[in-house]
Amino acid sequence: MDMFFRFAIVFYIIFLNLTTHILANEQQSLRILHVPSYHMSWEWNSSQLQGFKDGLSLSNVEYKIVELDTKRISDPTLIQQKAMIAKNLIDQWQPDLLYTNDDNAQKYVAMDYVNTTLPIVFSAVNRDPSIYHFSNSSNATGVMEYEHFIPAINLLRTIKKDIKHIAVIVDSDPMWAGVVKRIKEKIKEVPDIEVTQWYVADTFTNYKDIMKSLQTKVDAVALLGVFNIKDESNRNIDFKEILRWTAENSKLPDFSFWESRVDSGTLVAVAISAYQQGYIAGEMARKILIDGVAPSDIPINSTEKGEPMISLARAKALGMNIDVQIFLNIKTKKQYDWSE
Template identity: 45%
Template sequence: MTMWALQSWSAAAEDNGVVHKAPYKILYIMSYHSPWRWTDGQLEGFKEGMADASVEYQVFQMDTKRNSTADAKDKKGQEARALIKSWQPDLVYTTDDDAQEYVTTHYVNRALPFVFSGVNKDPKNYNFVGSKNIAGVLEQEHFVQTINLLRQIAPGVKRIAAVFDSDAMWEPVMARMREYVTQIPEVEIVAWDRFQTFGEYQRKIKEYPGQADAIALIGIFNFKDAQGKNVPYQDVLRWTAENSTLPDCSFWIDRVHYGTLAAVTVSEREQGLAAGRLARAILVEGQNPSSLPMRPTVKGHAVVSLARANKLGIKIKSGVLLSAEVIKKFDWDQ
């Protein structure tokens, strides 16, 4: 089953919809790297979604937080496509946007089935909608819930400065934030700032107390140092926790481990679980990928940093602590 014909899905199911073929070969192409909770958690969820199907996995890391230039991403995309050609998987699982742009888009309406998760951009941008061989799971932020959680912790928050690096992947996130902030009439986003260098970011963080009550730390992966190299996002967050006097929020749990005050996170497990169920429907049940809906996961997970609250002098109410996962120490103090 390593060479798929597009018409095969309609005729593949046998014995009440079950296709007897194992082990399946699944190639997992991550935009980022491992070990990391986001990428590893998606794979764990995916395996859970595949249930009892026998699968041989291979993993390819594009590592685009370090390989962040267009040329470097293109090179990693070429390596991934070469691996697809040589290993001939039954299905490719791709996570986050870089893998879609540099890998999956080369296979639209081709024979090999693809399942994606963690995608921020509209799948129409990749020509995925209507493609016969592509299904997937969208990543959409829990913006309103995150701001409500932040305001439970810091009730005085009304003006928020939103921070992004220069990567185009944040544009749809910004658009959704602009839309959803209208649901919270007490809150205004007073700055939509994009930075290329870590120095620019550091200077602005120190200026925000005169302009805003809180900071939304969204795009922080591609700040450059004086030598033009990427500053690891963990270093960005540690500097922020040690130097910023404002409460802050984001949408991902790893940010809270590295000092961000609060988030209602997109669950990496839920993203992978939904993708794994799609892959099982394609491989085991013989369903056509184009018949499977592309939609986001809806379950969020509240997380707060007690360490950051203590540093900011904020006392979090017991009801908030009881309803959220509590990170008691900064990651660098573990």
């Protein structure tokens, strides 16, 4: 009995220590530095961060955010200055984890901390992770932004069955190289569809000329890069302005992979979920911060399921009669966001 009593005491002490350790981990305030490539007023970024917070599922977290704002700022010197703010915060504030969105945040901030003691979790990255030295690194993992190309093609063809020749338009941002490479591989899975035209648009005038020339050359257009397009003063054009011009001047069905494009006039998309990108990243961060899993033991992942959607305003402008059955399984946009 005496031996049993001593064993019970030892067991209780061990259990108490473990419980105290777990509670301490739960109650200890964690610091996370979030560096989005763009700006938090854009839903794409705010949804990723909300998903991250929900996936992390912790209340005792202090966040600091440094926006690189590279959609609206094109001057590399200004972007570097913003990146330096983030780097100074890392040195002085010493966050427990760095969460970075989209490619430019990796290029200007995250890759400088690869193989350091600072855990890095990223989301919405288009380029191969090896470009940022994430592959086989000791402290980085995250979520790739793989576009749903075949589902988008299939959705488009439920609306317009005779599509055979497609053009793809990108801007000059290097992130599109990975997307183009994946499309070239994926298109092989659809033997009766061919991408016959590949274009890089660097100015709005150039973009307009390309779209006008395509009206008699192809059956549809994949609108990918519409951000790094400049006016005559070398100022970045707001992508909504570009998509509005497209909706008002092009008679070609168009598709993409982001909800914001359909909001602004692109006909269809099987959209990548910003929230899911962030949510998976948040789950990864929890494993690192709470479960003690090394980032190198968490495989780089991607979101698998996209959300099909259609712009009814664009379909009407194109004179399309759409089977009502299609509406049962896809998200619909009744009007353009710029007409509200």
